[in-house]
Amino acid sequence: MDIHHLEQQRRDNRDAVIALGMLPYGERTDDLVTLADAHALYNEDADKANKESNQARKQAKRDNPDIADADLPAIVDDRPRVKVAGRVMLHRDNGKLIWLNLRDHTRDTFQIAASKRDCDENGFKLAKVLDGGDLVIAEGPLTMTNTGEVTCWVDTLIPASKCLVPPPEKHAGLQDTERRYRQRYMDMWANPDTTRVLILRSKMMSAMRRFLERQDFIEVETPVLQVQAGGAAARPFMTHMNALSLDLSLRIAPELYLKRLLVGGMPRVFEVSRNFRNEGLDKSHNPEFTSLEVYQAYGNYETMMELTEGLIRELAQLAASEPGGGGEDASAMPFGNLVIDYAAPFEKITYAELFEKALGFSIDEIDKARAECEKRGFKTKSKDGTAIDDIFIINELFEEVAEHMIDPARPTFVMDYPASLSPLTRPKPGTENNAVPLADRWDIFIGGMEIGPAYTELNDPDIQEEKFREQLAGVDDEESTFRTFDEDFVNALKVGMPPAGGLGLGMDRIVMLMANQRSIRDVLPFPMMKPTAD
RNA sequence: GGGAGAGUAGCUCAAUCGGUAGAGCAUCGGCCUUUUAAGCCGCAGGUUCAGAGUUCAAGUCUCUGCUCUCCUACCA
Numbered sequence: 001m002d003i004h005h006l007e008q009q010r011r012d013n014r015d016a017v018i019a020l021g022m023l024p025y026g027e028r029t030d031d032l033v034t035l036a037d038a039h040a041l042y043n044e045d046a047d048k049a050n051k052e053s054n055q056a057r058k059q060a061k062r063d064n065p066d067i068a069d070a071d072l073p074a075i076v077d078d079r080p081r082v083k084v085a086g087r088v089m090l091h092r093d094n095g096k097l098i099w100l101n102l103r104d105h106t107r108d109t110f111q112i113a114a115s116k117r118d119c120d121e122n123g124f125k126l127a128k129v130l131d132g133g134d135l136v137i138a139e140g141p142l143t144m145t146n147t148g149e150v151t152c153w154v155d156t157l158i159p160a161s162k163c164l165v166p167p168p169e170k171h172a173g174l175q176d177t178e179r180r181y182r183q184r185y186m187d188m189w190a191n192p193d194t195t196r197v198l199i200l201r202s203k204m205m206s207a208m209r210r211f212l213e214r215q216d217f218i219e220v221e222t223p224v225l226q227v228q229a230g231g232a233a234a235r236p237f238m239t240h241m242n243a244l245s246l247d248l249s250l251r252i253a254p255e256l257y258l259k260r261l262l263v264g265g266m267p268r269v270f271e272v273s274r275n276f277r278n279e280g281l282d283k284s285h286n287p288e289f290t291s292l293e294v295y296q297a298y299g300n301y302e303t304m305m306e307l308t309e310g311l312i313r314e315l316a317q318l319a320a321s322e323p324g325g326g327g328e329d330a331s332a333m334p335f336g337n338l339v340i341d342y343a344a345p346f347e348k349i350t351y352a353e354l355f356e357k358a359l360g361f362s363i364d365e366i367d368k369a370r371a372e373c374e375k376r377g378f379k380t381k382s383k384d385g386t387a388i389d390d391i392f393i394i395n396e397l398f399e400e401v402a403e404h405m406i407d408p409a410r411p412t413f414v415m416d417y418p419a420s421l422s423p424l425t426r427p428k429p430g431t432e433n434n435a436v437p438l439a440d441r442w443d444i445f446i447g448g449m450e451i452g453p454a455y456t457e458l459n460d461p462d463i464q465e466e467k468f469r470e471q472l473a474g475v476d477d478e479e480s481t482f483r484t485f486d487e488d489f490v491n492a493l494k495v496g497m498p499p500a501g502g503l504g505l506g507m508d509r510i511v512m513l514m515a516n517q518r519s520i521r522d523v524l525p526f527p528m529m530k531p532t533a534d
Numbered sequence: 535g536g537g538a539g540a541g542u543a544g545c546u547c548a549a550u551c552g553g554u555a556g557a558g559c560a561u562c563g564g565c566c567u568u569u570u571a572a573g574c575c576g577c578a579g580g581u582u583c584a585g586a587g588u589u590c591a592a593g594u595c596u597c598u599g600c601u602c603u604c605c606u607a608c609c610a
Contacts, residue, residue, distance in 0.1 A: 005544095005562090005578090094566055094573090095567070096567045097567035098567095099568080149570070151568085166544035167544080168546085169547095170560070171546085174546090176545090176546095178601070252610095279609050280535095280609060282608095450610075506610095
């Protein structure tokens, strides 16, 4: 295979490093400080004292050119010394003085200078043949340049790793979105914001765990490989297990296993679950995504509401306090054109209230709902001509009309969904005889996105079994193939599951909100990309 | 699934009505000990996403394919 001439030049420079007797790919190095810490360590008094003592020495030599070295004023050097590692971003060679700008995850740019006079001989020769993108380790005192930039005045320079790939444009960075996603390492090198978002994601996941553990929730891990993917209505990915000659699905939700743990006696559990859904992908959907599911024995959907509001507010405060988060508190977090307030109490409205506010009549008035659907041109009959169930008429209007009434700038809980839309939810007592019976379920909407639902969990095995059957009888055949009847789960409920609140939150979407990223791809290190033809 | 747009040097982008494919940065050679997107001088760098067609002539027009982006629809 032909090697591009730009790569060949870099290979030649690597050979030059080897010729210096250095290891081009480096070795273990202790006592490194980050570039941000190094920058902060600069001491102005020590730097001034050093400069003045140098001046005094020069002056003494000018006054008396024959003076013996021993009689010259001593050089004072109490400047802090640092050992740093970073990637070479800029390389300015002034001949006998070489300026390098380094980057690491803590600081976009940190200047080091290798001068022929003060740097070790091999280090200076190395600085001569460094390419943009190389990793280096530099050691030396901190000083300030005439133009006021804190600089490590290098006395020891060694290679840490060779970069054989030509760097992106030094000012514009890497713009090509496709390459940014496919070669994330290039993106992270060129665009430090990418790294910041991914680090924020990690910090948020960690803060989320601390929040839950503080309240005595324990983290568990349940199967990804499942005989029957359950807990949600979604098309699963299929795979095959050779040892048991068994077709398996990748999980679409952890719910049914987490509830089994409640049956077994774990009172408060959560799982950070990678879920896999064999469906479309767009700005807010990746085929594999991360949800947080939480179950609390003896809680209900209101318990989950309090927990969710506290969790999201805490995550918002964390994001706001990060560099570039733009604020002390979480009352004005930017998301696209919106400014979202996480500090104020979240909005709460019931499904029925929101429906009536948007449509002008009650969810129990089916005739008006059908008329409204006809008026708006929504379909009211299925393909074979039979009328669509009342509840789907209501929900069509809700999703198409009422959901848009929610203020995207205010986190909003929509409560008390129709029971028939929530098969794993406990029916709301006292609404059984309504035209539209309700269930203890809410959904939270932020920034125009649905972030997740919570329920008072259904723990009556007979109702659960009936709901499974209803669902399997389902609206149409294609959909019912993705719904399952989990007999063992019904058996678990027969053993007795405590009343409980359950919660599912789309963590990717929460990171999108907190990091002000409009695409799920920007909060995933490696989003799903179709392979290229070659 | 539907619609719109994009793909040109390592990177960021130009190229008028179809008429010799260009710039900046990076690289390479030379000079330079306080630069900051360093500076000055010089050189080089191309399968214009792939394939077919129209034409005297295609980066440009037509068709097919690939990938991406945006909008829209679907899906919890």
